[in-house]
Amino acid sequence: MNRTYKIIASRGAEILFDDRLQAVTPRQARSRLKEMLGLRSLSGVVYSITEIPVDLIRGIVDARVAELAGGASFQSPLPADLNEIVMERLQPILQRLAALDRPNSTAPAPCERFDPLAAAAPAESEEASTIPTETAPPEPDWGLIRRHYRRYRSLSGTAAKYGVAQEEIAARASLEAWLD
Numbered sequence: 001m002n003r004t005y006k007i008i009a010s011r012g013a014e015i016l017f018d019d020r021l022q023a024v025t026p027r028q029a030r031s032r033l034k035e036m037l038g039l040r041s042l043s044g045v046v047y048s049i050t051e052i053p054v055d056l057i058r059g060i061v062d063a064r065v066a067e068l069a070g071g072a073s074f075q076s077p078l079p080a081d082l083n084e085i086v087m088e089r090l091q092p093i094l095q096r097l098a099a100l101d102r103p104n105s106t107a108p109a110p111c112e113r114f115d116p117l118a119a120a121a122p123a124e125s126e127e128a129s130t131i132p133t134e135t136a137p138p139e140p141d142w143g144l145i146r147r148h149y150r151r152y153r154s155l156s157g158t159a160a161k162y163g164v165a166q167e168e169i170a171a172r173a174s175l176e177a178w179l180d
Helices: 026-037 052-068 080-101 126-130 144-153 155-162 168-178
Strands: 003-011 014-023 046-049
Touching: 003 026, 014 052, 026 046, 052 080, 144 155, 144 168, 155 168
Parallel strands: none
Antiparallel strands: 003 014, 003 046
């Protein structure tokens, strides 16, 4: 018995096939797809074949839409066991929707962020954490300062460029004999 299968096939951003095929099995639908595209293999082609016939999907969708559109009765040709399976799968979604519709009487608990280093850090009092602490400025790169001073032989230019006092550069230069 032939069934209708929906097939979408693409390569890169180009859609090669987007239509329905009549076939007995999904394997046969895949073979017909290769024939229609003129390919020996489907390597490099991304494709999707519905495993459920389109007619059955349409029946399920029509039944659910009629149900959600106001509880209208819908005579579906679906077998009872399939209907139970679909309802079982929809139950968690319906429960979440019902929970969203109920007014929330309790305020949600505040989210706490996990800090993996909190146990390793010493406990601080609130007063100590509010006091701003001054950090020492980073130590200047004396190798870079020395190379600049030796190259340009300008005490004021080197001091201005690296933000170091001229007296400090002069003392270090004489102590380490930068110009010898």
